[in-house]
Amino acid sequence: MTRFFFFLFALLMILAATWAAPASYARQVQVEAGIHCPFCGVSNQPTARFCSACGSSLPQAGAPVATTAGEPAAEQTLAALAPASAESDREAEALNFYKAGFNFLDQGAYELAATSFRRVVTLYPASAHARESELLARACDELAMARSKSPRPATKSGGSAAAAFGGAFIGGALGTLGGIMLLFLMAGGS
Structure with a gap:
């Protein structure tokens, strides 16, 4: 029983740290040292289009769009923004799983909360939320295991x-x- 309270205390400490953290993902953009990969966190050359460590496409801040005679300017702009919108879709999906994990946690559905938190890690592994999500998933697994060993019903x-x-x-x-x-x-x- 004391183990259950220990993990409950640890979970509350993690939640307190999470609430003190920024509520949304910060999109990685070009900085003086180069472009940071949103997946692995490695700093790349400012002109790089793909990460030198993991090979994923890098966000391009203010990248010039090549013009061709046949394409209208609006279509060229949409084509240039397609990788960025796919990246923001992945971030939004990860944030939704992050919020769902807390909703499941509030309901006492620890197994579903752990699954949601682990999904954040797979969608956006280099974010601060991913590191917190992995810790939260482990704590939820421990809470689920402690509850399954508990003799009284939840x-x-x-x-x-x-x-x-x-x-x-x-x-x-x-x-x-x-x-x-x-x-x-x-x-x-x-």
């Missing part, structure tokens, strides 16, 4: 919190009454 979210609040309230009231009784006993005994 309660729905909210019911246990209300019972805990009621118990804490009654315990606090009884503690206050006990303190008052102790003061009366001490005052009467001297």
